[in-house]
Amino acid sequence: MSESATGGSGQPARDERVQSGIPRLDFILQGGLKQGGTYALMGPPGSGKTILANQxxxxxxxxxxxxxxxxxxxxxxxxxxxRHLEGMSFFRLGDVPEKIYYISGYQKVRDEGFSGLLELIRTTLRERRATVFIVDGMESAEQFSSTRQAYGEFIHSLQALASLLGCTTLLISNMRERTHVEHTLVDGVLELSDQLIGPRAVRELTVHKFRGGDYLRGRHEVEISSEGVSVHPRTEVQFAHPGEFAHEQRTRMAFGLPRLDEMLSGGLPSGSTTALLGAPGTGKTLLGLSFLLEGARQGQKGTYFGFYEPPPRLIEKAEDVGLPLERYVRDGTIQLVWQPPLEHFMDSLAEQLLETLRAETRRERRRLFIDGAEGFRAAAVYPDRMPRFLSALTNQLRSLDVTTVMTDELELFQPQLNLPTPELANVVETVLLLRYVEMRSQIYRLLSIMKMRESHYDTSLREFRISRGGIDVADSFRSAESILSGTGRIREEARPLLRETAKKTAKKKPAKRRRGGKKDGGGR
Structure with missing residues (x-):
């Protein structure tokens, strides 16, 4: 033990921390385990206790x-x-036994009781000059105790020994009551759980006690992979106190569609979040990509974060309607991050997104397109967390000065606007709506601005067009009313104009369509 670690007096320095190095566990513990402290790690078989301790x-x-x-x-x-640990990336056989020494205490406690076990521990820790001590299988030690008091005295003696040597100790046991004598004596209690929630198997970490220090309360998601254990703190707790928002003068971030940008008074305010709502096929993805491409033309970095379309298919889809996405992906101006729609954890997705944005070392305005909010909703183990989660995530994006467009899917045809994620509309500054309307056996796409905080905007309804030539917003859609319900009606004053247009159309010879050809492009 170095003098700096003991404060020069043979005793551990005040509040010196031993970092676990386990992703985000030290963040939950606000710095790590306290040096010389004794902690209990409990959980059922298969919850990851042994992996966490070895890691x-x-x-x-x-x-x-x-x-x-x-x-x-x-x-x-x-x-x-x-042998079970050999597949883990953190495991290094060369560290055994010189730096990490494995020893069994089962026979000693069975034959000589707690006095013999304590002597073995004292001798081993001193000989090996240990700074971290793990005891795995505390339930076995309890079985050899004659009384509850004897077991408590053993824990107390072990804790005093570890503190004297400045050795941080972790006592591992299967699940037991939190009022157990072992948990009342130690400096902290960590619980790993493994349970089925619906069809999903979910591992979680909960810190029940941590003497002399602050910590993040509640349940936090845990993943185990070949990298070992990773902990994902709840987003709304991890970012409960976001950094200050950018104070630079805000600018307008355009979509590159003249009439839409005109409706938005030049574009979206920088550092804001926009909800782009629409039914399948209305063009949400293409409109979001247009937002990224306009930024790329101006030299602004952009990130696509999606769940349903892999990058090659996304590029092909954009190129089919004249959006040169591949060019900007190749030069690195636009980054495509795809999460296949498998079992994800909501907080893990948020961490990946934010870490991707923070990886850009230069402090500059960025654009982000999240396609779509339903990907987070599907990953939520506890759906009632969504309002707090989205509020924390959008606040964090604002603090990074990221201008965000996030899609959310509406039902294909519905008489009313029933938002699948109602809380999304509350946490964003702007809401854009894409809808279908059927008139005279034709389906049209409509675009409107439903909300835009602290800014003037055009409330008119515009036709949104998708074709081989690109995407565009029309000047107006004056001939219909009640179209927000999806059941448009022809306005009386527009009927003469429509009849005249129909006569002219009837006189023209209809164009011969190619077999298998398409009149119009599609968009999600």
């Missing part, structure tokens, strides 16, 4: 140059455990 040891060796002792009180051999 902590190998990270501690690599990052802090520490030394670890891993003691098991289980019948299972160390060789079997090490």
């Amino acid at each position: 902590l040891c190998f990270n501690h060796i690599e990052k802090s140059g520490g030394r670890c002792v891993y003691m098991t009180l289980l019948i299972e051999s160390h060789g079997k455990m090490l």
Whole structure:
């Protein structure tokens, strides 16, 4: 133990922390475990306790140059455990046994009781100069205790020994009551859970106790992969206090569609968030890509974050309507981030998105297109979190000065506007609506601005067109009324004009359509 770590007096320095190196666990613990402290890690079999403890040891060796002792009180051999760990990226066989020493205490506690086990622990920790000590299988030690008091005295003696040596200790056991004697004596209690919520198997971490320090309360998502354990704090807790919003003069971020930009008084305010609502095929994706492409033409970086269309298909779709997406993807101006619609965790998706945006070292205005909000909703284990989640995520994007457009899918045909994510409209500054309307056996797409905070905007309805020549917004849509219901009616004053137009059309010879050809492009 170095003098700096002990404060020069043989005792641990005040509030010195031992970082676990496990992604975001130290953030939840507001810095890591306290040096010399004793902590309980509990959870059912399969929840990841052994992986987490070993990952902590190998990270501690690599990052802090520490030394670890891993003691098991289980019948299972160390060789079997090490074989299971060999597939983990953090595992380094070269650190065994010099830097991480595995030892069994099962036979000692069985034959000599707690006095013999404590002597073995004292001798081993001193010989190995351990800075982290793991005891795996505390339920076995409890089985050998004659009384509850005897077990409590053993925990107290172990805690005093670890504190004297400045060794941070983690006691691992299967699930048990939080009022258990072991949990009342230790400095902190961490619980790993593994449960079925509907058809999904969900692992979570909860910190129930952490003496002398602050921590993030509640349940946090846990993932286990070949990289080891990763913890994903709840987004609304992780970003409960967002940084200050950008104070630079706000500018307008245009879509590159003259009449739409005119309706928006020049474009969306920089650093704002916009909800783009519409039924399938109304053109939400193409309109969002147009927003990114206009920024790319001005030299602004853009990110596409989507769930349903892989990059090659997205590029093909854009190029079919004259949007040169591939060019800007190749030169790096636009980045495509695709998440296939599999089982994701909502907080993990938010972290990936924000880390992608923070990876840009230059502090500049960026554009973001999230296609669509239903991807987050599908990943939510607890749907009632969505309002707080979206509020925290959009606030964080604003603090990064990112101008965001986020789509959300409406039903194909519905008489009323029933938003699948009603809270989205409350947390954004602008709401754009794309709708279908049927008139005279023809289907039209309509675009309107439903809301735009702190800005003037045009409330008129415009036809939104998608063709091989590109996407465009018409001057107006004056011939219909009640179209927001999806059941447009011809206005009386427009009927003579429409009859005259119909006569002229009837006199013309109809164009011969190519077999299999398309009159109009499609868009999602």
